[in-house]
Amino acid sequence: xxxxxxxxxxxxxxxxxxxxxxxxxxxxxxxxxxxxxxxxxxxxxxxxxxxxxxxxxxxxxxxxxxxxxxxxxxxxxxxxxxxxxxxxxxxxxxxxxxxxxxxxxxxxxxxxxxxxxxxxxxxxxxxxxxxxxxxxxxxxxxxxxxxxxxxxxxxxxxxxxxxxxxxxxxxxxxxxxxxxxxxxxxxxxxxxxxxxxxxxxxxxxxxxxxxxxxxxxxxxxxxxxxxxxxxxxxxxxxxxxxxxxxxxxxxxxxxxxxxxxxxxxxxxxxxxxxxxxxxxxxxxxxxxxxxxxxxxxxxxxxxxxxxxxxxxxxxxxx
Amino acid sequence: xxxxxxxxxxxxxxxxxxxxxxxxxxxxxxxxxxxxxxxxxxxxxxxxxxxxxxxxxxxxxxxxxxxxxxxxxxxxxxxxxxxxxxxxxxxxxxxxxxxxxxxxxxxxxxxxxxxxxxxxxxxxxxxxxxxxxxxxxxxxxxxxxxxxxxxxxxxxxxxxxxxxxxxxxxxxxxxxxxxxxxxxxxxxxxxxxxxxxxxxxxxxxxxxxxxxxxxxxxxxxxxxxxxxxxxxxxxxxxxxxxxxxxxxxxxxxxxxxxxxxxxxxxxxxxxxxxxxxxxxxxxxxxxxxxxxxxxxxxxxxxxxxxxxx
Numbered sequence: 001x002x003x004x005x006x007x008x009x010x011x012x013x014x015x016x017x018x019x020x021x022x023x024x025x026x027x028x029x030x031x032x033x034x035x036x037x038x039x040x041x042x043x044x045x046x047x048x049x050x051x052x053x054x055x056x057x058x059x060x061x062x063x064x065x066x067x068x069x070x071x072x073x074x075x076x077x078x079x080x081x082x083x084x085x086x087x088x089x090x091x092x093x094x095x096x097x098x099x100x101x102x103x104x105x106x107x108x109x110x111x112x113x114x115x116x117x118x119x120x121x122x123x124x125x126x127x128x129x130x131x132x133x134x135x136x137x138x139x140x141x142x143x144x145x146x147x148x149x150x151x152x153x154x155x156x157x158x159x160x161x162x163x164x165x166x167x168x169x170x171x172x173x174x175x176x177x178x179x180x181x182x183x184x185x186x187x188x189x190x191x192x193x194x195x196x197x198x199x200x201x202x203x204x205x206x207x208x209x210x211x212x213x214x215x216x217x218x219x220x221x222x223x224x225x226x227x228x229x230x231x232x233x234x235x236x237x238x239x240x241x242x243x244x245x246x247x248x249x250x251x252x253x254x255x256x257x258x259x260x261x262x263x264x265x266x267x268x269x270x271x272x273x274x275x276x277x278x279x280x281x282x283x284x285x286x287x288x289x290x291x292x293x294x295x296x297x298x299x300x301x302x303x304x305x306x307x308x309x310x311x312x313x314x315x316x317x318x
Numbered sequence: 319x320x321x322x323x324x325x326x327x328x329x330x331x332x333x334x335x336x337x338x339x340x341x342x343x344x345x346x347x348x349x350x351x352x353x354x355x356x357x358x359x360x361x362x363x364x365x366x367x368x369x370x371x372x373x374x375x376x377x378x379x380x381x382x383x384x385x386x387x388x389x390x391x392x393x394x395x396x397x398x399x400x401x402x403x404x405x406x407x408x409x410x411x412x413x414x415x416x417x418x419x420x421x422x423x424x425x426x427x428x429x430x431x432x433x434x435x436x437x438x439x440x441x442x443x444x445x446x447x448x449x450x451x452x453x454x455x456x457x458x459x460x461x462x463x464x465x466x467x468x469x470x471x472x473x474x475x476x477x478x479x480x481x482x483x484x485x486x487x488x489x490x491x492x493x494x495x496x497x498x499x500x501x502x503x504x505x506x507x508x509x510x511x512x513x514x515x516x517x518x519x520x521x522x523x524x525x526x527x528x529x530x531x532x533x534x535x536x537x538x539x540x541x542x543x544x545x546x547x548x549x550x551x552x553x554x555x556x557x558x559x560x561x562x563x564x565x566x567x568x569x570x571x572x573x574x575x576x577x578x579x580x581x582x583x584x585x586x587x588x589x590x591x592x593x594x595x596x597x598x599x600x601x602x603x604x605x606x607x608x609x610x611x612x613x614x615x616x617x618x619x620x621x622x623x624x625x626x627x
Contacts, residue, residue, distance in 0.1 A: 002322040032366035033344035053344075086504050088454030088463035091517050111345045114382045131385065135406050139499040146453025146503070147465035150517075175497060176383050176408065195514045199521035206525035213532030217539035228547040232554030239558030243565025250569035254576030260587065261580055272586065273610075279590040280611055288602040291612070 017048040024060035026106045029053070038106065055110055059103050062183060067137055068096035069188075084193060085142050091150035092196075096189040099137055099169070101182045108179030132178055137185075140168035150192075154200070158187055338371030348379040348414035360415050379414045383496060386428045386435070392506045393440050395448040402506045403443065403451075405473075407435045407480070408497040416492025427493070434489075435480045435498055442472050442479075451503050473498045 020043045021027050027039045029046050030053040046052045068083030069076050083094050103109045115131045144164045148157055166185040173180050192200040264271045343349040343364045351359035351367075351374050358374060361367055362381075369376065390404035409431055411417045421427040449455055450468035457464070481495040505513050577584040597603065607615065 002325060006325065030345060030364075032364075033342040033347070034364035034366075035345050084504070085502070086452055088449070088452060088465070089456045089461055090449070090452070090513070091520075092505070092510070092513060112382055114380060114384050135385070135387075135499065135501055138501040142500070142502060143453055143469055146469065147463065148454065149456070149461055149463040151461070152463070172497075172499070192517075193514070196517045196521065199518040199525075203521050203525045203528065206528035210528045210532030210535075213529075213536040214539070217536040217543075220540050221543045224543050224547050225550075228550045232550045232557075235551075235554040235558045236561065239561035239565075243561050243568070246562075246565035246569040247572065250572040254572050257576050257584065257587070258579065261583060264583060265580075272583075275587065275590060276610070279594060283593055283597045284603070287597055287600075290602065290604040291607050292604055 013048060017045045017052065019044055019046065019054060019056065021056055022058075024058050025056050026059045027054055027056045028106050028110055035107065035111070055106065057103055057106050057109070059106060062100050062102055065099045065101070065133055065137065066097075067099065067134070067141065068094070082138065085145050087145055087150045087153055088147055089149045092193050093145065093150060093153055094189070094191050094193045095141065095145065095187060097137070097141060097165075098186045098188055099133065099182060100184045100186070101133065101180050103179055104181035105177075105179035108177045110179075112177045112179065132176065133173070133180060136169055136172040136176075137165075140172060141165050144168065153190055154192065158190060162187055335371055338369075340366060340368050341376045342366050343378075346380060346382050348381050348411065350377045350379065350414060350418050351375070352377060357415060357418065362414065377418060379411055379417055380424060381411055381414075383408050383410050384424065384427075386432045388432045388436050388439075390502070391436060391440070393443045395443055395451065396445060397447050399448050400506050400509075401443070401448050401451060402502070402504050403439065403500055404502040404504075405435070405439060405498060405500045407431060407477075407495060408499075409484070409493045409495050411493050413492030416490055420489065420491050421493075427491070430489075430491070431480075431484065431493070431495070434483050435476060435495070438476045438479045438483070439498070442476050446472065448503075451500075469500065469503070473500060 019027070021039060021041045023041045025041065027044070027046075029036050029038065031047060032051060033053070046054050069078045078094075078096070080094075083096055084092055085095060087093055113132050144161050145153060148161070153161065162185045166182055169185065170182045173182065191197070341349065343361045345364045347364070349361040349367065350357055351361070351369050353370070353374050359369070386407040386409065388405050388407065390402050392400050392402045394400055409427075417427070421430060443451060446468060450466055451472065453469055454463040454465045456462075477495050477498040480498060483489060484491045484493055484495060605611065
């Protein structure tokens with residue numbers, strides 16, 4: 001009976017040594033504190049505590065560390081003492097970054113590096129991926145930022161900064177044999193600090209204003225030059241028209257004259273007379289006429305009005 | 319019943335004596351067995367070990383790479399410009415016996431190591447200027463930052479000097495300094511506002527530059543357009559005058575070559591045309607009765623049309 005109880009107790013204790021390793025996980029086993037090996041996926045048995053210790057961790061899971069902000073639930077709040085950093089030209093920028101990594105060597109990860117910080121922050125149960133990684137990331141990122149100008153950081157060098165930070169971070173972690181592989185370093189937000197944001201925005205606006213001015217000037221050019229060219233073409237065309245008109249008119253009149261002249265030459269005297277009389281016929285009906293006879297003295301004072309005199313009809317008598 | 323009692327006694331004895339007679343050394347640990355404060359045994363390899371129960375006690379030391387986070391301190395550089403530097407150190411125990419004798423605990427070690435590294439850091443920071451610590455040299459003209467490795471070099475000097483210091487005969491802590499890093503090198507909080515003011519003024523300068531550059535380009539383009547416009551119009555004006563002149567010249571030439579055939583007839587004909595035009599209805603005309611026109615007025619036969627008849 002008693003023996004039975006002891007046997008059952010011993011059996012139950014031994015049964016707690018059964019564990020499974022999922023694909024993508026690795027196990028590290030210790031027997032009285034000494035590492036005895038590591039195993040791949042499957043169902044296994046190892047001595048239970050206090051004789052044996054086992055750690056099973058995913059070595060493929062992508063883990064994330066945030067820098068410059070923390071996410072609690074779905075709310076991200078900035079951590080300014082992490083986010084604000086100094087640039088090579090002594091400006092301050094606000095950087096938020098995410099590091100993605102995985103455990104690449106579980107043994108090194110467990111045995112090589114301590115990590116009190118992250119445990120104190122209540123995250124990740126004091127594993128070395130906490131404070132160690134955070135320290136190294138801050139050291140790497142701040143050096144990379146310190147080697148650049150604020151304009152480069154804010155505008156153009158994001159890709160290069162990510163690559164440099166990643167390389168430097170990996171180098172530091174490798175020097176610790178931390179068993180961590182950095183997968184990506186992503187700069188989520190790189191911006192000027194809130195206190196000077198408006199001044200930086202104003203620079204962007206100023207660039208826009210500059211472009212606007214240039215565009216206005218180009219619009220002015222597009223407006224004025226074609227018009228001027230049109231006006232010029234118009235002037236030239238009007239001149240050409242004038243020329244053609246003048247020439248055509250001259251040619252017309254000249255040939256008219258020549259035609260008349262040809263006929264005139266055939267019977268000069270008669271034609272001349274006829275032309276004269278016809279012209280007179282055309283002119284005289286409309287004008288006030290005074291006929292002066294030379295026998296009567298030829299003086300203009302003794303004129304004889306012909307046709308109606310609007311001022312004194314009685315004076316019509318000779 | 320007796321067997322149960324015996325079994326109970328055995329388990330009790332094992333439970334009391336076992337932990338006293340045996341201890342384990344983990345992969346992450348060193349173990350020191352001391353008897354009345356005297357070190358009897360140093361275990362640097364993990365596994366199950368035995369000791370004399372109730373007399374020997376075991377002290378565990380961490381063999382992993384340990385971290386010392388030094389408090390941020392504001393240090394003057396070569397030019398007495400201050401930077402707030404937050405650094406950390408990584409050390410590892412290489413001689414657990416010495417560590418136990420000289421430092422005793424991790425907390426004490428962090429304190430001692432931290433002080434040594436901090437003072438060496440202060441010394442090195444005072445030797446170079448702050449831009450070299452931050453990471454680059456700024457060209458005052460262009461604002462281009464040339465990256466420098468001076469920070470890494472400085473930290474390596476601090477590490478090497480710290481390593482020498484902890485291994486010196488005076489200290490001889492039984493540890494090695496593996497790494498010294500700066501997490502942060504920032505302006506002290508007191509000057510942060512001044513920095514923001516300076517940043518703001520730099521940005522204002524840039525913004526003004528962009529705007530006036532835009533105005534400049536605009537004026538350049540617009541005045542150039544005005545110039546081109548004036549040239550185009552003047553050129554066209556010149557061109558049109560030339561063309562008009564050509565037209566007039568041609569017209570004169572054409573007329574002249576026709577009229578030269580009989581200038582007298584032209585004068586006659588053109589005069590008649592002119593009379594038609596300028597003798598409008600409100601004109602008054604004084605005519606001689608002897609003119610050709612009235613030749614038949616008083617002398618229908620047309621004979622003896624001489625005056626005085």
